[in-house]
Structures are given as structure tokens and as C-alpha cells.
Amino acid sequence: MHAADWYALHGKMPRLHVPAVFAVGQEIVLPEGPARHVTRVLRMGEGAPLVLFDGQGNEAGVRLADVGRKHTTAVIDAVWAGEGESPFAVHLGQAISKGDRMDYAIQKAVELGVAAITPLYTERGDVRLKGDREAKKLAHWQAVAASACEQSGRAVVPTVHSPLSLVEWLSARQEPLRLMLHLATGNAFDQPERPEAAALLIGPEGGLTETDIAAAQAADFTPLTLGPRVLRTETAPVVALTLLQHYFGDL
Known part of the structure; x- marks a missing residue:
């Protein structure tokens, strides 16, 4: 699945910086800051979609898998190359x-x-x-x-x-x-x-x-x-x- 397909399926959603290696099917533990933002500020629950980016040019479409007090995990459904960089x-x-x-x-x-x-x-x-x-x-x-x-x-x-x-x-x-x-x-x-x-x-x-x-x-x-x-x-x-x-x- 590409970026356009993911956004077409799920609409506009939060983007969070998570410096990690992305792979389809991988379960990733969200760092404390992003986890707090999606659970306490946005009040997103299990199954909610969002986009992560690694800071090196890659993006991932994920779904929240486990939302708990101690940790929050997400499963990666799709990975694609980001397109927001200037050529200059x-x-x-x-x-x-x-x-x-x-x-x-x-x-x-x-x-x-x-x-x-x-x-x-x-x-x-x-x-x-x-x-x-x-x-x-x-x-x-x-x-x-x-x-x-x-x-x-x-x-x-x-x-x-x-x-x-x-x-x-x-x-x-x-x-x-x-x-x-x-x-x-x-x-x-x-x-x-x-x-x-x-x-x-x-x-x-x-x-x-x-x-x-x-x-x-x-x-x-x-x-x-x-x-x-x-x-x-x-x-x-x-x-x-x-x-x-x-x-x-x-x-």
C-alpha cells in the first residue's frame, strides 16, 4: 500500500516522529512522548490509524494495537518513502x-x-x-x-x-x-x-x-x-x- 492509498482509506490523521526501522507486520512500541500524545491528548484507542515517520525519509501507516498505561504499541500495515523534501x-x-x-x-x-x-x-x-x-x-x-x-x-x-x-x-x-x-x-x-x-x-x-x-x-x-x-x-x-x-x- 502506498501513501495515497493509505490516506484515501483512512483520511487525515496524526503524523508522529518515531526514530525506528519500519517493516510491514512489525509491532512497534511508541516512545513515551508520542504514546502520551495519541492516548491522552488525542484519546485514540485500539485500532485507530496514524502515520509514523522515522526522520530519515520513510513513513509507515500503522494501527494502534495495545493502548495501556505502561506502554502503547502499533502494528505497521504499510511503509513508503516520504515525499515532502525540497530538491534545493x-x-x-x-x-x-x-x-x-x-x-x-x-x-x-x-x-x-x-x-x-x-x-x-x-x-x-x-x-x-x-x-x-x-x-x-x-x-x-x-x-x-x-x-x-x-x-x-x-x-x-x-x-x-x-x-x-x-x-x-x-x-x-x-x-x-x-x-x-x-x-x-x-x-x-x-x-x-x-x-x-x-x-x-x-x-x-x-x-x-x-x-x-x-x-x-x-x-x-x-x-x-x-x-x-x-x-x-x-x-x-x-x-x-x-x-x-x-x-x-x-x-
């Missing part, structure tokens, strides 16, 4: 921002098909994470990305990499198209060729410093403006990724 791979370097702003940027970037995200420490950035605090934030951001995939229909969960300094991230870039948002340049988006991938740099509140800009330009990043209005650090990736997916991806 964008690696987003996002300056770390406070509070919910970083969550918003990651969530919307995933919805818009980003391939990978690296949180960045920049000169003007006022967030510095160390040790356990960094590990907890990284796990939280990866969970935000997985949740965005559940909502948006993606079967591949983009990796949120460990935070890096801007210089470290720039030195690792290999993408043929490299762009950074910088209001003062006046350079509008104009890229006639269709690259296979891109790196996109978004600065913090207050923008990139001259040192940041010089380092990015030395790494072959082209400054880009998105118009005369100043966009918030969490809004800028949404607009820029929309443009990139429109010109080179699947929007």
Missing part, C-alpha cells in the same frame, strides 16, 4: 536569539524545507551556551524541528547542529551559493543560475558587525537585502527561505 538544500546559519525567537526561526525554516541548521555565535549575539545548558538547548531545538516535520508533512528531520562560532561555520561551507542578509548593501536577489544547494547566514538582533561581514565576504558570501524595512532576526529566515524555495526549490 539550504543550510541555515542562524545567529542565536533569546526566548521563543530561536524556536520560531527553526520551526518556520523546517516548514520551508531547510536541509540543516547551525545556531551561530556572532559578535553582537548576547546568548552564550556552555556545557549542559548547550546540550539541553540543542535537544530542545531538535525537538522543535521534529515537531515542525510532523505538522508540515516532512519525513526527514533536518539536523540542528551544535552551535558554532561564525568563523567556524564559514570555514566549513562548500555550497555553491552563499548569501548573507545585510540591509545596508542594497543588493536585491538576482541569481539567474540554478544552484544545487545554498548556505544562508542570518545575523542577530542589531545585525552583523563589520568584522562578521568581512569574514563572510572572505568566505565568498554575497550580501543581500530583502527591501527597505528592517526584519527581525526570526522573520528574516522565513522571507529569505521563501525566496530561495520559490526560485530554486518547490514553492
Whole structure:
């Protein structure tokens, strides 16, 4: 059975991220988070259908088999390849921002098909994470990305990499198209060729410093403006990724 057949048979249903190997006929124990969601939030019972995805591009149509207090299991009826990925791979370097702003940027970037995200420490950035605090934030951001995939229909969960300094991230870039948002340049988006991938740099509140800009330009990043209005650090990736997916991806 294919995805279209499963949805035609069962209609719209929840999608949950379960990192496991899928095989038809297999009984799978749902992790605590997804199990709690389907039983306590959605109040689904035995026999209820739902879709799981493994985060690596595969989806499975399943039926709940055993709904209990200690564990919830599901039987896999069908497995298919997910179809929600953009043909254009964008690696987003996002300056770390406070509070919910970083969550918003990651969530919307995933919805818009980003391939990978690296949180960045920049000169003007006022967030510095160390040790356990960094590990907890990284796990939280990866969970935000997985949740965005559940909502948006993606079967591949983009990796949120460990935070890096801007210089470290720039030195690792290999993408043929490299762009950074910088209001003062006046350079509008104009890229006639269709690259296979891109790196996109978004600065913090207050923008990139001259040192940041010089380092990015030395790494072959082209400054880009998105118009005369100043966009918030969490809004800028949404607009820029929309443009990139429109010109080179699947929007």
C-alpha cells in the first residue's frame, strides 16, 4: 500500500516522529512522548490509524494495537518513502536569539524545507551556551524541528547542529551559493543560475558587525537585502527561505 492509498482509506490523521526501522507486520512500541500524545491528548484507542515517520525519509501507516498505561504499541500495515523534501538544500546559519525567537526561526525554516541548521555565535549575539545548558538547548531545538516535520508533512528531520562560532561555520561551507542578509548593501536577489544547494547566514538582533561581514565576504558570501524595512532576526529566515524555495526549490 502506498501513501495515497493509505490516506484515501483512512483520511487525515496524526503524523508522529518515531526514530525506528519500519517493516510491514512489525509491532512497534511508541516512545513515551508520542504514546502520551495519541492516548491522552488525542484519546485514540485500539485500532485507530496514524502515520509514523522515522526522520530519515520513510513513513509507515500503522494501527494502534495495545493502548495501556505502561506502554502503547502499533502494528505497521504499510511503509513508503516520504515525499515532502525540497530538491534545493539550504543550510541555515542562524545567529542565536533569546526566548521563543530561536524556536520560531527553526520551526518556520523546517516548514520551508531547510536541509540543516547551525545556531551561530556572532559578535553582537548576547546568548552564550556552555556545557549542559548547550546540550539541553540543542535537544530542545531538535525537538522543535521534529515537531515542525510532523505538522508540515516532512519525513526527514533536518539536523540542528551544535552551535558554532561564525568563523567556524564559514570555514566549513562548500555550497555553491552563499548569501548573507545585510540591509545596508542594497543588493536585491538576482541569481539567474540554478544552484544545487545554498548556505544562508542570518545575523542577530542589531545585525552583523563589520568584522562578521568581512569574514563572510572572505568566505565568498554575497550580501543581500530583502527591501527597505528592517526584519527581525526570526522573520528574516522565513522571507529569505521563501525566496530561495520559490526560485530554486518547490514553492
